[in-house]
Each structure stands twice: as structure tokens, then as C-alpha cells.
Amino acid sequence: MASVRDLKKDIDLIMSMALSDCFYVMEYNSEVDEKAVYEIAGDIVKSHRELRLRATHPDGKDNPKLVKQYYKKVVQDMLAAADAALERLSAEVKKVAK
Numbered sequence: 621m622a623s624v625r626d627l628k629k630d631i632d633l634i635m636s637m638a639l640s641d642c643f644y645v646m647e648y649n650s651e652v653d654e655k656a657v658y659e660i661a662g663d664i665v666k667s668h669r670e671l672r673l674r675a676t677h678p679d680g681k682d683n684p685k686l687v688k689q690y691y692k693k694v695v696q697d698m699l700a701a702a703d704a705a706l707e708r709l710s711a712e713v714k715k716v717a718k
Contacts, residue, residue: 627675634670638702651716654714660708
């Protein structure tokens with residue numbers, strides 16, 4: 621990991637891309653359940669806030685190995701949260717496509 625600043629930028633980028641996909645689906649697919657998509661968007665925003673807080677307040681500041689593991693876990697959680705949100709969004713789109 622290069623820096624905490626880069627990690628925060630990555631969190632912002634990944635989560636904003638997932639959030640923009642939600643709004644893209646609502647804009648171009650009028651048949652999709654808007655309430656469900658808004659719920660997914662809300663979960664993305666919650667995950668974004670949580671990840672940003674975790675990125676700025678690491679555990680075990682005295683031990684570099686613990687800090688590295690901590691940030692590795694933050695990155696894994698970021699990717700998992702974005703993937704889960706996009707999977708849920710995809711499922712909503714598939715409901716309408718049938």
C-alpha cells in the first residue's frame with residue numbers, strides 16, 4: 621500500500637462508481653424497483669463512510685505488521701462491499717429483464 625491518502629481515494633472511486641451504477645440503472649431502466657435501488661445506494665453510502673473512518677483510524681499503530689494487515693482487510697472489505705452491492709443491483713435488473 622502506498623499511502624492512506626491513496627487508499628481513501630480508492631475507496632472514494634470504487635464506491636462512487638458503484639453508486640453511479642445505481643443511478644444509471646434508475647435513469648435508463650424505468651421498470652426497475654426504485655425503492656430497492658435506493659436501498660442499495662444507501663448501503664453503498666454507509667459502506668463508504670465506514671471504510672473511510674476505518675482508513676483514517678488504524679488499529680495497532682505501534683506494530684507495522686498489524687497496520688499492514690489492517691489496511692489489507694480494509695481493501696478486501698471495500699472490494700467485497702462494492703461487489704455485493706453490484707450483485708444486488710444486477711439481481712434487481714434481472715428481475716425486470718425477464
